[in-house]
Amino acid sequence: MRKNSGIAEVWRRLKKNKTAMLGLAILMIFLVFIVFADFIADYQDMAIAQDYANALAAPSAEHWFGTDEYGRDIFARVIHGGRYSLLLGIATTAVSILVASIIGAATAYYGGLVDSIVMRILDMFMGIPLLLLAITIAAALGSGLRNLAIALIISLIPSFTRVIRSVILNISGSDYIEAAKAYGTSDLRIIASQMIPNAIGPIIVQATMSVANVILSATALSYLGMGMQPPTPEWGAMLSDGKEFMRYSPYVVTFPGLAIALSALSLNLLGDGLRDALDPKLKN
Numbered sequence: 001m002r003k004n005s006g007i008a009e010v011w012r013r014l015k016k017n018k019t020a021m022l023g024l025a026i027l028m029i030f031l032v033f034i035v036f037a038d039f040i041a042d043y044q045d046m047a048i049a050q051d052y053a054n055a056l057a058a059p060s061a062e063h064w065f066g067t068d069e070y071g072r073d074i075f076a077r078v079i080h081g082g083r084y085s086l087l088l089g090i091a092t093t094a095v096s097i098l099v100a101s102i103i104g105a106a107t108a109y110y111g112g113l114v115d116s117i118v119m120r121i122l123d124m125f126m127g128i129p130l131l132l133l134a135i136t137i138a139a140a141l142g143s144g145l146r147n148l149a150i151a152l153i154i155s156l157i158p159s160f161t162r163v164i165r166s167v168i169l170n171i172s173g174s175d176y177i178e179a180a181k182a183y184g185t186s187d188l189r190i191i192a193s194q195m196i197p198n199a200i201g202p203i204i205v206q207a208t209m210s211v212a213n214v215i216l217s218a219t220a221l222s223y224l225g226m227g228m229q230p231p232t233p234e235w236g237a238m239l240s241d242g243k244e245f246m247r248y249s250p251y252v253v254t255f256p257g258l259a260i261a262l263s264a265l266s267l268n269l270l271g272d273g274l275r276d277a278l279d280p281k282l283k284n
Contacts, residue, residue: 013277020273026266030259034082041076047233048072056249065255068238069245070231074252077233078259084145084228085235086263089214092149093207096156097164101203103157104164105191108172119165122158130155131217138226148227152214163206167199201278209271212264219260235260 014020033040041047051071059066065074107115125133137151171177172195180190215235221227222236230237235256242252 010274010277014273017273017276019269020277023266023269023271023273026262027270030082030086030263030266033079034086037076037079037083040079041073043076043080046073046076047080048231056245056252058249059251066249066251068242068252072231074238074255077238078235078255081233081235081238081256082259082263084232085215085218085260088145088149088152088218089211092152092214092218093156093211095149096153096160096210097203097207099153100157100160100164101196104161105168105195105199107161108165108168109187109191109195118161122161125155125158126162130159130213131220134217134221135224135226138221143226143229145228148218148221151221151226152217155217156210156214160203160206160210164196164199164203167202168195171195171198205271205275205278208267208274212267212271215260215264215267 014024037043049072051067054063054067054071055069057063057067057071063073063075065078068074068077103118107118128136134151134155137154138148141147141150177190177194180194218227218234219236219239222234223240225240228234228237230241238256239253239260242249242256246253
């Protein structure tokens, strides 16, 4: 009952934040288009099949966003490409948080030499910018969806681990943790049932705002040819393919660029709102 009331209170605060609700609305629109993409525009016939007779056609009633250099419908490619760009960001962030939660909680709980060694290793990785680290890993592994996801996950783990570890350190000396230890509760159960759930607020905020960075990083990697390969629609790859035609057919890159910008903006707005809703003191 108390948990439900806590969620209701967070939702009440979030609803008061107009920019956060705008971000949530934009994100929900993207998700609706992604989920129902197959019903809105056929993948094979509109997003993949080439039609040179309609190459670089301007936006019209038949092709809302126009067509690319192969005559493929840009609107269909944008909504189908969202499945790769947006869902890749969500999936890689979720996996990174899961791994980082285990590492961060364990190092914060046990401390000592293990904590020092793990943190120094993570410091080395964090000394490299996320995108540069992802490019290095992707270049070593090769192109493709799986390798792109692995590169992004490895790049995200150090920063997530730092955040989770700092939160766990703040609550590790709490009375209920000491009571659980005195009661004889196992370390694994204390970490899994007490520490991580009480750190979920900052984790959610960090995750929401990181998805936007992941989308931008995945887009950059695909733009450089290290992500999804043709003819798979992906926002970064669409920008890369359309850059040669942007002078006289700007819509080829305009709409994928808007999809990237709006999705990143919506997630950042929602992340800011969640931060204020989960911890109102931060806003003051």
